[in-house]
Amino acid sequence: MFNINIIDKCFQCGQAYRQKDADLLWEKGDYFVFHLTCRKCQASAIMQTNTGQKGVLSIGKLTDASKKDLDKIRQAKPISVDYVIEAYKEFKSNSN
Numbered sequence: 001m002f003n004i005n006i007i008d009k010c011f012q013c014g015q016a017y018r019q020k021d022a023d024l025l026w027e028k029g030d031y032f033v034f035h036l037t038c039r040k041c042q043a044s045a046i047m048q049t050n051t052g053q054k055g056v057l058s059i060g061k062l063t064d065a066s067k068k069d070l071d072k073i074r075q076a077k078p079i080s081v082d083y084v085i086e087a088y089k090e091f092k093s094n095s096n
Contacts, residue, residue: 010038010040010043011060011062012041013041015038015039015040021039023035023036025071030050030051031048031049032048032049033046033047034047035067036060043062044062044063044064044065045060045061046060046063046070047060048060
């Protein structure tokens with residue numbers, strides 16, 4: 001399990017995170033993606049972390065997406081090439 005102490009405070013207000021402020025969305029080996037919610041300002045962030053032989057790489061971004069939103073996206077079916085082509089044709093026919 002990933003240790004949240006690597007990301008120590010909120011990007012927005014500086015409040016220290018606790019382990020329970022982080023929801024692990026998925027992990028594969030040493031790669032983790034999780035959603036953080038600040039208990040003070042309620043700002044949300046998505047964090048990507050990869051631990052390896054050369055250390056830890058973490059990338060984070062503030063977001064307005066909730067954990068529920070991200071779970072819904074992750075569980076959605078992939079968009080097929082045929083769907084994209086049909087959508088393009090539909091938009092094109094409606095723009096004329």
